[in-house]
Amino acid sequence: MRNRKYLAVASAAALSSTALIWAATPANAEPSVDVEPRSFQQARAEVTSTVDAEVLTAMMRDLDLSEGAAYDRLAVDRVATDIEAIAAIELFGDYAGTWVNEKGTGTVVAITDPDRADDVTDLGATPTIVDHNSLELDSVKADLDKIGDSVPDGVHSWFVDITTNRVVVAASDEDAAADFIADAEVDASIVDVRHSTEQPEPLYNIRGGDAYYMGGRCSVGFAVTHSGGSGFVTAGHCGTTGTAVSGYNQVALGQFRGSSFPGNDYAWVSSNSNWTSTNKVNGYGQADFTVTDGSEKPTGASVCRSGSTTGVHCGTIGAKDQTVSYPQGTVYGMTRTNVCAEPGDSGGSWISGGSAQGVTSGGSGNCTSGGTTYFFPLTDIMAAYPGLTLKTSGEGGPNPGGCESAEENFAGSLTGTNDYDYQPNGNYYDAAAGTHVGCLAGPSGTDYDLYLQKWNGSSWQTVAQGETSSSNESVTYNGTAGSYVWVVSSYSGSGSYSFGLTTP
Template sequence: MRYTVLTSAAVLAAALVLPGSALGSAPTAPTTPAVGMEQALQRDLGLTAEQSRIRQAHEAAAPVVEKQLRAALGDRFAGAWFAPAEGRLAVGVVTTRDAATVRAAGATPVLVARSEKQLAGLKAALDRTSADRSVFAWYVDPAANSVVVAAASTDAAERFVKASAIDPASVKLTIGEAPRTLYDIRGGDQYVINGNTLCSIGFSVAGGFVTAGHCGGAGSPTLGYNNVSQGTFAGSSFPNNDYAWVRTNGSWTPQPWVNNYGGGNVVVAGSQESAVGASICRSGRTTGWRCGTVQAKNVTVNYSGSLVYGLTQTNACAEGGDSGGAWMSGNQAQGVTSGGSGNCSTGGTTFFQPVNEILGAYGLSLTTSGGGGSTSRIIGWQGKCIDVPNSNGVPGQRLQLWDCNGTNAQNWTWPGDGTIRAFGLCMDVAWGSTANGAAIQLASCSGNPAQQFVLSGAGDLVNPQANKCVDVTGWGGTGTPLSQWECTGGANQKWYRG
């Protein structure tokens, strides 16, 4: 039998009739360990532990005071900002008679020239003005009582301001580097090699992702699914082996996920090798999520005279462009697609390169959801813990935020399978919902996607199926129920293990 290498590109059409098919590539992995909010504040703002706690307490009160004063001052309100030196909220006022009102509310009054409404009008004028790529951003800075224009040069910023016809005296200029958008790397997603060959991502690793060697040679550039510059093949081996890894640039963020092509993701918890006969599924950009069983290991495959050793054989189908894509057994990474015969209409045989061999060959570290059986508290907003109310560990019990107290109601076990457990039950998104506001609860452990969670290096506790964060509803305090919500980066969605 002849097998086909499964890349996908017009210039490689001839390769599609070769024995064996290569399908896929892998994502990058984070190297920064997760830290809690207080530790991060101490590290990044130069605070002591006590200063961090005091600052967070004052900042928690600030939104309430701001809302009150905005209503009281109306059009005379001139913005609000937290003033670290004073440890309290500062509020801009345009008349001295409003200063007493601000002080009575517990904030510091600052006399300024422009109201918030006037500043918003200035920004609106900038919004209506055409900007070239040398002008990066513009916004209202209430503390400076002006609008800020960020650009590559003073000349570019001044031209933009002049075109808007607003008073230059109301503008503050900042000169710097252009911002860039950031993208996720996910197993099974498409990437492009040398501008013309399509393959699929395998798994995230530290510094990049792993993929099939026949997809590209060392030094080949890659583009992401969106045709944005992604990285370069740092190593590649084909034939004999069929593996490679791509070192990615700073615009791409690795995730321990694989695309299930059903609107969700499968969490990668580890890389324990499954047995012959075990069920297995693969993800690829051409034919999506396909499953079968492991038929044989350590298979030598002859791709039209090019021998590859040590592959695993399956009866899951694949087609051109699926090369390099991720193979999963449960939540364990298995390998990246190499090649095969047949197709997903009539069925076929597909081979993959075991992932542990790739990791060992290049000294790479697989990006996973973490775990390992350890138990810890999950600490977040206001230094409080995720809690099972009244230690009542029953299915359907909604989780809440509560003062950390060291009881079993706040002890969470991370077994390494993507679940987080207490009282023998799993943290769960009610009804498997992907909507904002869905309750975070306990449920009998089933391993379904609603019970998979990833605590990222940024402190987001994410359900990959919904790609949403565990959220303290309405920024409440002790006793507030937890919900699922679109990730905003807010402090009410930041968590750490402690």
């Protein structure tokens, strides 16, 4: 085994092979180097050289920022993304959420154990002590989701509000909300009913980059490629599988190849040979925005929306994993924003800096009086359609070798030696006993490695790894039930990678 500068090596009798403990130093181990988020200065330099001037202009207008303040905000968002990925794993069990503070000047991490406050501070974030960890809050929301298809009138949505450490049910009828909570048999002491006059609707003629037509009008989300050529992702409520699509110029474009609504709100359209995918988002009066990657940004981060009715508008990311009750049915896993939208914008693009975030689903209000708009996360869409690849300005890694049949596929980017990502999407997952398969494909000329870690009750412990000298790795592990996370790390080199995952 080659020496890993930031991995401590220890023997573990419970494992059949050598185990690695991330950022730990057992008595019989060599010293390890703590992994850290990038510094504000590093992030500031990165965004200054990579973010489109058009994104900056839209942020300055809608968030009332100077040019320097807009760059600062994007740098804070980037650092917060790193902190969120690290904190969610390394503070597991005590972790309760990460967000950018209201002023956009720093990162807050919620924890339940005051003794972990120094760990949060060491990450460069401000700790806040709360009563409930993410596992408790997510469990309550999951119980509410179980009866989400029989939502009483007057209940509009429910979500975990990490900034208040509560589960929130938004409703115009408090009695209906109380009945809804009682029917779910959840701990009502963790749930707040928040008065809401909005009635979210899936804005059928709604948002995105360029317009497209399918009997109505919606907006393109993000361009993708697939084995058959080009296409794009959009909202599922815009069309069903097989629906014919014309482009912004009314020329035949292709058809819906997949669609899910309600439950989800995503779809993808395959284009004919007359259309080619690009890495651009319509700037509507500005130069086009460039899509650099698909990394998901945290709550509180800045975000801009592009749609064929109202053009570009910006705001901030609110609660994630929100469940929304539309008249047509319940949709799970959405992200709330304070950005406006109107009919015709549906399916359109959401971008933070150059990072693609999701596609417009629905909301309330308009771009005169303001409103609330939800987008369906791009990471979930790409996982649902593993044959699709987001079109970006980067090289992008090849499809993961040996993982053509992976249940889910993810993308990421490493900045250099000793950089790392947690997968899937910066989080862990719970699995039954059985076989885990992970496949990694990095850029040519790099040496990327892959580790599978399991929570042992007090720390994350590596149970399987792939450490060849190539950019591609494939790991198979037959394990017991528990919580797992994958670590993608760079032994040398940088660039975009793809990761395929199959779980028991």
